[in-house]
Amino acid sequence: MxxxxxxxxxxxxxxxxxxxxxxxxxxxxxxxxxxxGAGKTTTLRAISGxxxxxxxxxxxxxxxxxxxxxxxIVELGISQVLEGGRVFxxxxxxxxxxxxxxxxxxxxxxxxxxxxxxxxxxxxxERQAQRAGTLSGGERQMLAIGRAMMSKPKLLLLDEPSxxxxxxxxxxxxxxxxxxxxRGVAVLLVEQxxxxxxxxxxxxxxxxxxxxxxxxxxxxxxxxESIRSAxxx
Amino acid sequence: MLQxxxxxxxxxxxxGGLYGLAAVGLSLVFGVTKFLNVAHGELLxxxxxxxxxxxxxxxxxxxxxxPMVAVLLVLLxxxxYKLLFARMVKLTEDNKIKNTMLVGFGLSLILQNVALRLWxxxxxxxxxxxxxAAFTLFGVRFPVVKVAxxxxxxxxxxxLHLFLRKTYTGKxxxxxxxxxxxxxxxxxxxxxxxxxAFVIGAALAGVAGALxxxxxxxxxxxxxxxTLIALVVMVxxxxxxxxxxxxxxxxxxxxxxxxxxxxxSGGTWREVVALLLFLLVLVLRPQGLFGTKEG
Numbered sequence: 001m002x003x004x005x006x007x008x009x010x011x012x013x014x015x016x017x018x019x020x021x022x023x024x025x026x027x028x029x030x031x032x033x034x035x036x037g038a039g040k041t042t043t044l045r046a047i048s049g050x051x052x053x054x055x056x057x058x059x060x061x062x063x064x065x066x067x068x069x070x071x072x073i074v075e076l077g078i079s080q081v082l083e084g085g086r087v088f089x090x091x092x093x094x095x096x097x098x099x100x101x102x103x104x105x106x107x108x109x110x111x112x113x114x115x116x117x118x119x120x121x122x123x124x125x126e127r128q129a130q131r132a133g134t135l136s137g138g139e140r141q142m143l144a145i146g147r148a149m150m151s152k153p154k155l156l157l158l159d160e161p162s163x164x165x166x167x168x169x170x171x172x173x174x175x176x177x178x179x180x181x182x183r184g185v186a187v188l189l190v191e192q193x194x195x196x197x198x199x200x201x202x203x204x205x206x207x208x209x210x211x212x213x214x215x216x217x218x219x220x221x222x223x224x225e226s227i228r229s230a231x232x233x
Numbered sequence: 234m235l236q237x238x239x240x241x242x243x244x245x246x247x248x249g250g251l252y253g254l255a256a257v258g259l260s261l262v263f264g265v266t267k268f269l270n271v272a273h274g275e276l277l278x279x280x281x282x283x284x285x286x287x288x289x290x291x292x293x294x295x296x297x298x299x300p301m302v303a304v305l306l307v308l309l310x311x312x313x314y315k316l317l318f319a320r321m322v323k324l325t326e327d328n329k330i331k332n333t334m335l336v337g338f339g340l341s342l343i344l345q346n347v348a349l350r351l352w353x354x355x356x357x358x359x360x361x362x363x364x365x366a367a368f369t370l371f372g373v374r375f376p377v378v379k380v381a382x383x384x385x386x387x388x389x390x391x392x393l394h395l396f397l398r399k400t401y402t403g404k405x406x407x408x409x410x411x412x413x414x415x416x417x418x419x420x421x422x423x424x425x426x427x428x429x430a431f432v433i434g435a436a437l438a439g440v441a442g443a444l445x446x447x448x449x450x451x452x453x454x455x456x457x458x459x460t461l462i463a464l465v466v467m468v469x470x471x472x473x474x475x476x477x478x479x480x481x482x483x484x485x486x487x488x489x490x491x492x493x494x495x496x497x498s499g500g501t502w503r504e505v506v507a508l509l510l511f512l513l514v515l516v517l518r519p520q521g522l523f524g525t526k527e528g
Contacts, residue, residue, distance in 0.1 A: 070417045082415055090407065099405065106420070147419070
């Protein structure tokens with residue numbers, strides 16, 4: 001479904017990604033793990049069109065994304081939750097969700113998507129009239145994910161959805177992500193909570209210094225010695 | 234004495250409404266795009282001349298021609314946006330402000346001189362059959378034209394408010410003000426949002442200019458003064474608040490007109506008063522009188 005082949009991404013003269021390739025298949029939940037600054041966020045931003053690779057290709061359902069503008073990539077079925085959630089704090093919960101369904105096609109089925117999101121995040125329904133700025137950290141993250149789901153994506157890109165949350169909430173959020181995946185949405189998850197991520201996913205990639213250095217099933221990576229010592233010690 | 238004071242208060246409010254309308258366009262454009270278009274006053278001037286010529290050549294009442302003026306300014310805004318401003322969308326916020334100020338300054342000189350060539354340096358005003366009409370309430374005079382101008386300003390602001398609150402596009406504008414990147418990953422085309430905000434700003438400037446032509450007067454060099462007024466009011470009201478901007482306009486109008494009434498030869502101090510108010514707000518309440526973080 002998503003095929004990244006040998007992409008390079010630069011920030012000015014600084015290489016951020018070198019020859020990165022990865023795949024996400026229909027319905028999969030794939031994790032991308034690695035230390036800070038390894039290029040996890042950069043990879044997601046290259047997929048969603050916020051950054052442009054200088055080499056290599058990104059294809060989504062057989063369609064090259066190189067020339068698509070970011071807002072159009074959303075219409076093609078890829079939705080990204082940015083690091084920190086970045087909800088519109090001055091708008092209400094409902095307004096945030098409505099904006100998630102901005103594209104014409106998503107807007108047509110907005111009410112149905114809204115019910116779908118509320119079924120996964122009932123808390124958002126209770127908070128719908130409240131300004132997003134008044135929500136708790138966990139609720140904001142739910143809103144960010146719910147908002148991303150309003151565009152009816154086939155692939156959801158999640159950038160550290162559990163960052164800064166209490167452990168109990170982390171488990172809850174990851175549970176909800178896995179529920180979204182069970183309902184048929186492919187997920188590419190960037191997560192610093194490596195153990196939790198690996199337990200959740202079908203497959204995972206390990207990225208270091210802008211290069212993919214390992215790939216395997218979540219279980220295999222969990223038992224992988226260098227991963228254990230680097231992230232799980 | 235009390236009578237004179239009340240009269241000045243009313244005049245201040247009436248002119249303050251125009252200030253608010255002049256500022257709200259600038260504020261909207263700045264809030265959404267971070268373009269500081271210092272040629273905003275010249276857009277206002279073109280709106281004034283558009284209304285003036287439509288009235289002079291075809292005899293169409295300036296209040297009836299407002300939609301035409303708005304459309305003309307939308308077109309002018311589109312051309313200016315495509316030619317000059319569209320290329321600055323990708324800059325960082327700092328550079329956007331700096332570059333658009335420079336471009337806007339050059340643009341204001343060009344527009345000023347175009348107006349000078351086309352329409353001479355004469356002061357012009359639209360004089361209709363009802364221009365002198367006024368009604369009196371509690372001994373205070375209300376000139377009909379100025380009251381109608383205030384009403385139009387209020388209607389425009391209300392319409393803008395509803396547009397931003399109730400429509401999908403309006404919400405996309407507010408979202409872009411807060412976080413353009415998050416807006417982009419919602420599938421919002423921020424290039425379009427920027428363009429839209431810019432032309433709405435131009436249309437509001439045009440309507441304000443037309444009202445100035447009816448209730449005050451216009452000339453090719455009026456732009457700078459109105460840009461300054463709009464800037465002062467924008468800061469006074471606080472970014473992102475339409476109501477705040479409008480009230481900021483009223484505050485400036487009333488302050489100016491009370492100074493004129495209470496201070497000997499205070500009328501000559503208008504600009505000074507405005508800038509003093511500006512500095513005072515910057516020092517004491519930099520977020521503006523009604524400033525919030527919201528868009």
